[in-house]
Amino acid sequence: MAAEKMSIAKALNESLRKALETDPKVLIMGEDVGKLGGVFRITDGLQKDFGEDRVIDTPLAESGIVGTAIGLALRGYRPVVEIQFDGFVFPAYDQIVTQLAKMHARALGKVKMPVVVRIPYGGAIGAVEHHSESPEALFAHVAGLKVVSPSTASDAYWMLQQAIQSDDPVIFFEPKRRYWDKGEVDVEAIPDALHTSRVAKAGTDITLAAYGPMVKVCLEAAAAAAEEGKSVEVVDLRSMSPVDFDGLQRSVEKTRRLVVVHEAPVFLGVGSEIAARITERCFYHLEAPVLRVGGYHAPYPPARLEEEYLPGLDRVLDAVDRSLAY
């Protein structure tokens, strides 16, 4: 079957549909995921086709959603949980960190936790407080969790398939401002492994590493830089835990410069860890310190300020220039 063009939202929906079709143990749980199809319509039509028993509208209690998903996983189910917005995951943070992440180790491997927690994340949608955050570092910091974020429709489809098939808990961050971006999805393709990075655009002068919503910004920056004669490589990290340091290292050894871009605050963000590790791995290759572009150490601002707060084309290009100036 030829590849089909669809939005990231549709790709996620198709992926969930496929999982429900192929594995009777897969369940979808969350607030408003049933009749409404979720506030972003990612689960649109699934309850109608698979029933209330498998696509479950839950009480409005995030800890309860994840806590009961853990119990269902212990019973042999594979729950795919939707947290409505990034800023609402924190009531479930305790269950995710103290239980979901550690259960496999606590049981010395005798139980598995195949639970996916889907979280629409990031800003630029003009929302009120708690609807625009990027808390991925808070999860990547926790052993026992895997953390990924797709940036394309194809990755949205396949990475969600792989996350659901994983016997480990996966925190699946969905770039909500890109939900309606379209791309080719080949549902018969053989996908890349879940935790590998992808060279989104090849280049030779500098590497931009990003994931989720920032990949598009980096690609635009690369196009703009190309007009100025700079060859920028863009690496879509795809996975924040584990990070594909081998893949990134290959890129940096070639370009000798790295800028990491994310919406999340720079301080102790995923970029900080990448800067440290790449500095260790590529010390003799680097022509400039690894730079980071991201959010500031301030609460996510009101929507009227988010355009200034979020890393955009110019801030990324500014970092590219600073790196190249070393």
Add this chain to the structure above:
Amino acid sequence: MTVESTAARKPRRSSGTKRAAGASTRKTAAAAQSAAEPQLVQLLTPEGDRVETADNAEFLPYVEDITAEDLRGLYRDMVLTRRFDSEATSLQRQGELGLWASLLGQEAAQIGSGRALRDDDYVFPTYREHGVAWCRGVDPTNLLGMFRGVNHGGWDPNSNNFHLYTIVIGSQTLHATGYAMGVAKDGADSAVIAYFGDGASSQGDVNEAFTFSAVYNAPVVFFCQNNQWAISEPTERQMRVPLYQRAAGFGFPGVRVDGNDVLACLAVTRWALERARRGEGPTLVEAFTYRMGAHTTSDDPTRYRRDEERAAWEAKDPIERLKAHLLASGDADEAFFAELEQESEKLGKRVREAVRSMPDPDTMAIFENVYADGHALVDEERAEFAAYLASFEEGH
């Protein structure tokens, strides 16, 4: 049986609301007193006498089949559990365990409820359910690994349908509810029991578990051992109404049972489990009991509670009351008690030896079972650490 289909079924009765309504309509002084000080379901008085009243009539059929041999069995379970528990406390004092959370005084609540379970039922314990573990056939020495610091639990929850001890207060009530939702989806008639304490009743997770189980009509029994103390905080710091009454607000029955009466705990838990099996959803059982010992071996109860309080509860000891009953009824003779004493000492010795010979885990176990499907960073750090350790062996 599915969640969808069970949700449509209404509970046949709501004991919590019925009892409350009954108390408010009766105008006698005794009734007024019982509303203020809720009656316990009790089948055996502290003196060891059997009680059969209108109040506990509903539960009597659930222990009709209990023979003298069964009673001796319950007694044996409680004695051996207490012996194991006291051995563990001693082992902590001797430095063999880092910590121990004693169940002293709560034997009846745990053995009564534990013996009510079927093999296919599933238990979600706190970290103090040593008596329930005993009933499930979990080797007592398995419970000691985490308190010695050689693992965080580590037994296979599915071999005895006894989940790992959970330390974060109340978390397991949600796991139990989710598991019970799965049982219902599978169409099984197993039930799930979640243990927690009076302190945990303040946790959001416990209240969310009540909500989820009610909404999905999950076959789960919430078994709260109200032992009066959450470390140093009395129940007045957790609640303004008797705990079991909360169930009514969530839409399922709640019952307060004498937690030091093993027979009553057995009867009430069986009743609650059968409700779950029949698709009537969750039940809250509040076992009114007392933590005779410290919260853990690190605690000092003399700082916050009076000796007289403990003494008053000592008179209601769960083991002594069944012993009195067994002696008075002639259901057990001196030979039984003497034999049990020997068995008890043997258990203590076995536990002692098992703990002392428990090997430390291999250092590299730090990196084991972090993930089921592996993780590049763990692999990298494992290799780095192994190389670091090897550097000593090579004499660098």
